[in-house]
Amino acid sequence: MQIKVWGMSLSGNCHKVRLILDYLKIPHEWIETDLRRGATKTPEFKQMNPNAHVPVAQLEDGSFLPESNAILYYLAQGSAFWPADKLSQARVLQWMFFEQYDHEPRIAVNRSIQSIANTMAERRAEYEANVPKGYRALGVMESHLSENRWFGAAQASIADVALYAYTHVADEGGFSLADYPHIRRWLGEMEKIPGHSRMRLTA
Ligand SMILES: N[C@@H](CCC(=O)N[C@@H](CS)C(=O)NCC(=O)O)C(=O)O
Structure with a gap:
């Protein structure tokens, strides 16, 4: 099916x-x-x-x-988005676990509070606590991308897809990428992949 x-x-x-x-x-x-x-x-x-x-x-x-x-x-599986060698596979997983533990719980949650669920009145303390933690995660990404084109593998992989999801709309949770030129370069490269789309708040 x-x-x-x-x-x-x-x-x-x-x-x-x-x-x-x-x-x-x-x-x-x-x-x-x-x-x-x-x-x-x-x-x-x-x-x-x-x-x-x-x-x-x-x-x-x-x-x-x-x-x-x-x-x-x-x-x-079987595509270029999952590398063939064992170490690259482990590196891809490394960044996907980072995404779920250090990145998404800050960047996505603040986007939900500010722009999706609109629950700022009830959740302001949580939102504010997430700000330094979210910027910390963005700093880890920026540092990696200052020396590497992609996360995890020699070409775009599912680690890049996972991290792209909430990074490209970080501003909707109040996170500015102005001081993150390597992240902005990488977002631009992701957006050149055939079939690519951005999320839209009005979807
Ligand atoms: N770790 C899960 C997280 C999924 C998740 O948090 N989904 C949210 C939407 S982004 C959801 O369905 N929430 C249901 C709810 O809050 O009622 C994943 O990566 O799929």
């Missing part, structure tokens, strides 16, 4: 999946799922992902796979 993806177009975790599908021209059905309307909290949705998060992919065999970076890994 054709791959199906339940995703919200405003979510960077979901946009990662859209990017790899489009880069690799993988036929799929996208089922727009708006978590702000409770779409991830229904019993039917929790049958697919008991953790009640998008994205979720339904694979060729009918089974369900949640977690954006696991979906990237599955879809990129």
Whole structure:
């Protein structure tokens, strides 16, 4: 069967999946799922992902796979976005774990508070605590990119896709990239990949 993806177009975790599908021209059905309307909290949705998060992919065999970076890994097998040698594979995973632990919880959460869920009034303390932590993660990326063209491998990989998702809209969470020229250079290179798209707040 054709791959199906339940995703919200405003979510960077979901946009990662859209990017790899489009880069690799993988036929799929996208089922727009708006978590702000409770779409991830229904019993039917929790049958697919008991953790009640998008994205979720339904694979060729009918089974369900949640977690954006696991979906990237599955879809990129056999393509240039998953390197062949063991050390590069480990480096790609290194940056994907960094993305989920150090980057996304700051950059994506502040974007949600400021621009998606609009919960600044209730969550200002959390937002402010995330500011230095988010800039710290951006600093780690900037330092890496001052000496490397890509994250993890000699060419664009799923580590770049994972990190692109929320970095290119960091301003929507109040993070300025003005002092991060290497990150801006890398974002520009990502945007040249055939099939590329940016997220839009109005999606
Ligand atoms: N680690 C997960 C995180 C997924 C996640 O946080 N999804 C959010 C949207 S970006 C969600 O579905 N939240 C549901 C909710 O808050 O009700 C992944 O990378 O897929």
